[in-house]
Amino acid sequence: EDKVVQSPLSLVVHEGDTVTLNCSYEVTNFRSLLWYKQEKKAPTFLFMLTSSGIEKKSGRLSSILDKKELSSILNITATQTGDSAIYLCAVEDNYGQNFVFGPGTRLSVLP
Amino acid sequence: GAVVSQHPSWVICKSGTSVKIECRSLDFQATTMFWYRQFPKQSLMLMATSNEGSKATYEQGVEKDKFLINHASLTLSTLTVTSAHPEDSSFYICSARGVGAGFEKLFFGSGTQLSVL
Numbered sequence: 204e205d206k207v208v209q210s211p212l213s214l215v216v217h218e219g220d221t222v223t224l225n226c227s228y229e230v231t232n233f234r235s236l237l238w239y240k241q242e243k244k245a246p247t248f249l250f251m252l253t254s255s256g257i258e259k260k261s262g263r264l265s266s267i268l269d270k271k272e273l274s275s276i277l278n279i280t281a282t283q284t285g286d287s288a289i290y291l292c293a294v295e296d297n298y299g300q301n302f303v304f305g306p307g308t309r310l311s312v313l314p
Numbered sequence: 315g316a317v318v319s320q321h322p323s324w325v326i327c328k329s330g331t332s333v334k335i336e337c338r339s340l341d342f343q344a345t346t347m348f349w350y351r352q353f354p355k356q357s358l359m360l361m362a363t364s365n366e367g368s369k370a371t372y373e374q375g376v377e378k379d380k381f382l383i384n385h386a387s388l389t390l391s392t393l394t395v396t397s398a399h400p401e402d403s404s405f406y407i408c409s410a411r412g413v414g415a416g417f418e419k420l421f422f423g424s425g426t427q428l429s430v431l
Contacts, residue, residue: 235418245318251418251419
């Protein structure tokens, strides 16, 4: 059965800190890994990773995939209170019909 | 970016009544739509996957007669919670994906908070 695990499940930091969120997966036919940020309602898309070792960046956020280790990390540098959210990792199987979500990491950034 | 509209955003109903939730892709054709349920402080739990014009595929443990899903067009999918009970109270959220570059990822609706009295 396909499975996605995230760690830590919860994290509290202060503004300016750097955080690293982890996602590991077990999926029969891997196609892509996606990161989403969920603040109140709809998750918003952050990154889609398909190739190993290629870092994707967007401002203070960056992510990289390691297909050998079946994992990905999401880095946030110089955190701000607006980064407080649940960060969801999802893995898509090769059939494109199944996205498996991890439990999420609840990040709280204190002023 | 692609927009998915979900309606209503909040609904309160009496036990035993049915509630319909709509999910529309506004500027792209959604070949596949997914329906999730989310409990407080928990992740998204996939309920079913629907492809336009065909029957939805339900996840194990999800009652297809209770959660009716219709994906009649490439821009609209509906979830009907039939004979709702208090234990059905939850946050329901849809997502959609299309075809072509840029549409491989999931685009989410804003969710529907259902409260059954």
